[in-house]
Amino acid sequence: MKKGVGVSILLAILLLPVCAKALIVRDFNDHEAGIIQTGDYYDQVNIWDDANVTMTGGEVLGLYSYDSSTFNLRDGFVNGGLNAKNSSIMNLFGCEQPFTLTANDSSVVNIYGYGFVVDYIGIKGFWANGDQLSIILRPYDETYSHVVLHEIPEPCTITIFLSGFLLAVLKHHKA
Numbered sequence: 303m304k305k306g307v308g309v310s311i312l313l314a315i316l317l318l319p320v321c322a323k324a325l326i327v328r329d330f331n332d333h334e335a336g337i338i339q340t341g342d343y344y345d346q347v348n349i350w351d352d353a354n355v356t357m358t359g360g361e362v363l364g365l366y367s368y369d370s371s372t373f374n375l376r377d378g379f380v381n382g383g384l385n386a387k388n389s390s391i392m393n394l395f396g397c398e399q400p401f402t403l404t405a406n407d408s409s410v411v412n413i414y415g416y417g418f419v420v421d422y423i424g425i426k427g428f429w430a431n432g433d434q435l436s437i438i439l440r441p442y443d444e445t446y447s448h449v450v451l452h453e454i455p456e457p458c459t460i461t462i463f464l465s466g467f468l469l470a471v472l473k474h475h476k477a
Contacts (some may be wrong), residue, residue, distance in 0.1 A: 330355050330371070338362065338378065349373055349390070367392060367409070383440070386411055386448065396429040400436035405448035413437070414452045430454045 328344045330336040332351035338344070340359030347362050349355050349371040356374040357365075364382040367373045367390035375384070375394045383402035386392050386409035393412045403424075405411050415435050418427040424438040439445040 340378075384411075394437075396431055396433060397435075398433070400438065402438045402440050403445060403449075404440050405445045409448050411445075411449045412452055413449060414454055416454050418451050418453065420446075420451075425449070425451070 325345045326343065327346045327348070328338075329348045329350065330353040332353065334353040334355075336349075336353065336355040338347065338355065338357040338360045342360030344361075345363045347355070347365040349365070349367040350369055352370045352372075354372045354374075356376060357378045357380075358376045359378045361379040361381060364385070365373065365380065366385045367387065369388050369390065371390045373384075373386075373390070373392045375392070375397055377396050377398065379398050380401040381399070383404060384392060384394075386403075386405040388407050388409060390409045391412070392405075392409070393414070395414050403411060413425065413435075415427050415429045418425060418435075422442060424442070425435065426437075427435045429435050439449070
């Protein structure tokens with residue numbers, strides 16, 4: 303009997319670190335410029351004071367911006383949600399999958415893309431690079447008042463415009 307208890311305790315001590323999952327939290331603080339990039343993984347990111355953080359890849363479950371901080375989302379996975387509080391600013395240029403967005407206080411969320419469709423759940427459309435955009439607003443009424451949509455012409459429109467401009471210039475030089 304004593305041998306069985308000793309073996310059970312030994313197994314529990316050996317397996318406990320394998321079974322326990324530590325929360326990976328990253329804090330960016332006052333005047334800090336940070337980057338979240340491919341290969342980075344965080345369960346929670348907190349951006350405080352006037353820190354400026356850009357996400358170009360990697361994976362974050364939840365991100366919170368506070369005070370007068372700035373967050374720039376260029377690419378990566380946001381599996382949980384983005385939360386803007388106080389006077390923070392979020393500039394969203396692209397992301398690889400849908401996510402939820404909550405904005406409170408006097409925060410501002412700038413979304414850059416085109417083909418926006420806004421409904422009672424959130425915003426759909428395309429990021430500037432042509433990838434699908436899908437953001438669920440929580441709660442819708444309060445969060446939407448903090449969102450500014452920046453319509454960027456889709457890539458084909460720019461190409462057509464430049465082609466027409468080039469033809470007009472060539473025609474003018476021939477005359």
